[in-house]
């Protein structure tokens with residue numbers, strides 16, 4: 265089966281996805297009978313390419329990695345350059361649009377309009393972009409239903425660690441009563457390094473150097489990144505559309521070396537915990553530092569790693585631990601969504 269893709273956004277995640285396609289395309293053909301063909305790439309900074317016959321992804325990656333733009337991609341008879349993201353979405357002939365532009369937690373743009381345009385044009389959407397999913401999932405799902413398409417967004421929470429699909433597919437028939445976890449790698453990294461004796465600012469600099477932190481690290485440190493992931497989980501797990509103001513949000517900025525040392529002396533650890541709990545008065549959503557005992561499975565989750573515990577009525581507590589970010593990890597989340605889209609699965 266030939267499945268045509270258009271990539272909107274060719275930064276770290278878009279390139280990570282393209283690299284996986286280059287490496288895995290033969291295996292995907294053999295194992296699943298799927299031939300993913302990228303017919304267009306559009307990036308606001310790097311430029312755009314479209315070819316209905318399919319682009320050579322190795323050459324597109326080489327152009328970007330050597331020159332920083334798509335300008336070095338060789339001319340071919342069917343090649344179109346210069347379309348903007350909306351022309352690319354509407355005119356490239358793609359079956360599915362991969363939305364991988366930057367996350368904007370203020371209003372979700374331009375990702376939100378990209379997703380809307382794609383669904384309205386009868387394309388599926390696969391995205392790892394938290395902005396449009398956190399702020400517009402209910403509307404986007406409705407649009408998808410109206411146009412007979414789908415929107416998949418596994419990578420928007422914990423990148424390639426399959427938390428959304430675990431709940432939707434493997435916990436079908438159970439009732440999730442509560443979910444709590446470590447959803448921000450940067451703040452977990454900072455807390456871990458502070459336990460090891462580093463100061464807050466130095467630990468933050470390291471997190472930035474390793475690429476864990478958002479462009480504006482305030483989103484990580486003050487809990488907004490985890491808050492956004494809770495908005496997505498509330499929709500995905502409970503079908504509840506929470507607003508940012510519905511989530512009590514407190515970050516880790518006020519935690520000092522003394523606090524961390526005191527917790528350690530008590531055999532406990534500080535973790536920035538994001539949680540959603542079903543109560544008789546609705547979903548209670550909260551992001552805040554907690555001092556948790558060593559017996560909690562989340563206590564041992566160190567560094568930039570994420571984890572989520574599902575409290576299930578039938579299956580009990582289930583904790584999944586894994587990467588929450590990364591070029592290849594998030595690229596993989598896009599791939600697994602594309603595969604499941606083609607297979608007609610969740």
Ligand code: HSE
Nearest residue numbers: 448449450476478589
């Ligand atoms: N800045 C985020 C984190 C990246 O630290 O977890 C993934 O959303």
